[in-house]
Amino acid sequence: MTDNTQGQAETPIAYTALTTGTAVLDADGAEIGTVEHVLQDSTIDLFDGIAVTTANGLRFVDAGVVGRITTAAVHTTLTAAQAEALPEPEGTEVFDADPEEFGGNGLSAWFGRMFMREHWMRRND
Incomplete structure (x- = not known):
């Protein structure tokens, strides 16, 4: 599937292909921040979530709220309020x-x- 969001063609990709700086969007398409790094265990193909750089600092986006990942953005199912309340990574x-x-x-x-x-x-x- 290819969309045209903000003038960029979007091709679905795996979490293993995500790069630092990729936009992370809420359910309405508003930017939450950008990918800092992916939390994964590649030895057992486990995607845990994404550390996201936001205006409020580093935040954690759980894999369960990641809707789809494309070449242009990570699309989450988070509302604006949920995105604002994202937790900091712990310890x-x-x-x-x-x-x-x-x-x-x-x-x-x-x-x-x-x-x-x-x-x-x-x-x-």
């Missing part, structure tokens, strides 16, 4: 290996212990 991300991942006597557990798989879980401290 620094600290991850630990999942200790149960390598438990057991099976072949999969052995490979996990031997080659340290890259599955991680958030530490709760």
